Amino acid sequence: MEKHRQKEKELAYEKIANKHRPKPKIWMNSLKAFVIGGLVCVLGQALMLMYIHWFGFKPEKAGDPTAATLIFISCLLTGLGVYDRIGQWAGAGLAVPVTGFANSIASSALEHRAEGYVLGVGGNMFKLAGAVIVFGTLSAFVIGLIYTLTGLVR
Amino acid sequence: MTGTKLIGKSTWEFQNDVRVLSSAATVGPMEGEGLLRESFDKIYPDLYAGEETWEKAERKMLEDAVSLAIEKAGLTPEQIDFYLAGDLLNQNISASFSAKTNQIPFLGVYGACSTSMLSLALAAVLVDGGYARHVIAGVSSHNCTAEKQYRYPTEYGGQKPETAQWTVTGAGACLLGRSGDGPVVRYATVGKVTDLGVKNPMDMGSAMAPAAAQTIQAHFADTGRSPEDYDLIVTGDLAKVGLPIARELLKNAGFEMGEHFADCGLMIYTQKQETFAGGSGCACSAVVTYGHLLREMMRNKWKRILVVATGALLSTVSYQQGEAIPCIAHAVAFEMEEGKEGKA
Known part of the structure; x- marks a missing residue:
């Protein structure tokens, strides 16, 4: 009974609060994420072509230096203190590509430098990225399993 | 006694x-x-x-x-x-x-x-x-x-x-x-912890607004005062989202807060400074009250003010475990005596 009354109060309050909460700009944010995310991919493609044509990388190997370059740029911008401002504007457009992953590691490392290299930087670097690695690996395993099993049936 | x-x-x-x-x-x-x-x-x-x-x-x-x-x-x-x-x-x-x-x-x-x-x-x-x-x-x-x-x-x-x-x-x-000619501390109203189910730590304004409204109501009920008795009533850090919610909750309770209801979180930064909904933190109500409000009182800008500091009593563990954000507000009433001007 008490729980029920609390729930009713919460719902009534939610109605009042929602009137005053700014609406998230879903369409604008999606559009920005699409354009910025696309531009990051264009930059990646340009880097890849550069590595193939000017540095003699084989096309199937050129992905590695490309990702490394994007990670470097992302970490540099994080260290210079501008990545968070661009990220606030660009949203998922920067968060989804490898740039977001690099930023999450670099920013955690910077943040915990004050607690020393081992416990601070080492212990906290993967604070945010850890979840991405764990579930990335897990989903890769599951997809791999499905792929193998469907292959056996065929 | x-x-x-x-x-x-x-x-x-x-x-x-x-x-x-x-x-x-x-x-x-x-x-x-x-x-x-x-x-x-x-x-x-x-x-x-x-x-x-x-x-x-x-x-x-x-x-x-x-x-x-x-x-x-x-x-x-x-x-x-x-x-x-x-x-x-x-x-x-x-x-x-x-x-x-x-x-x-x-x-x-x-x-x-x-x-x-x-x-x-x-x-x-x-x-x-x-x-x-x-x-x-x-x-x-x-x-x-x-x-x-x-x-x-x-x-x-x-x-x-x-x-x-x-x-x-x-x-x-x-x-x-107990000496001097500064503002007198007249009343303090101690708040109760409220929780109306807001869980989002990125939305403290709507989590804390009910606590502020509740303490302000309690203050009026206990002292017999009304919004008109104050030249200024400020909340601590409800900011853009929480302040209008608190205003509406108080209106529903029969108190028209009027023009003299403000929030410290909206007084510190300019429009150009990107601070989302506004300021927050312990220092928010403190630097505004201790730096600005009390000083202006001594210059006789206001006679009576009520400062209602709001707090969100969450921890990183409590919200990661899915619990709502319990909030509290405490109010202190300051007054300048008639015809006196303190040293700012």
């Missing part, structure tokens, strides 16, 4: 001429470029304030605010009987480490961002009750230490919603005693 200083359910009436002897506010660079830049006693050029870490910087700001307030009253730390302080960091480290420096007998208090008025109300009780002659109350918060503890690394590029708030970097201290 027991109970005579408790009026109504939860309001203390201070009858023994408890006064603000002095107050001081120290702030970070961003606050120093904001709307109240003229009101602060010290503005640090960067977020480190000459220290090695942000945590040490926050402590330094608190230490400086406390010693400036004592100095302004023409006293020395030895003449202060008790030091009441709190902050947002785990185990209240800014407050207790600063008490190690100034060596004043120390009482650590915690009420999240409501700590400013919580510590001040308790200081007034000690002075009014004759348990102390001079008590100083102080709080601090720092944008980077708060982000680090409660949210994400400061350089992390995740997008924040419009309802998020910006933790104020700075510290405020207020010295109470």
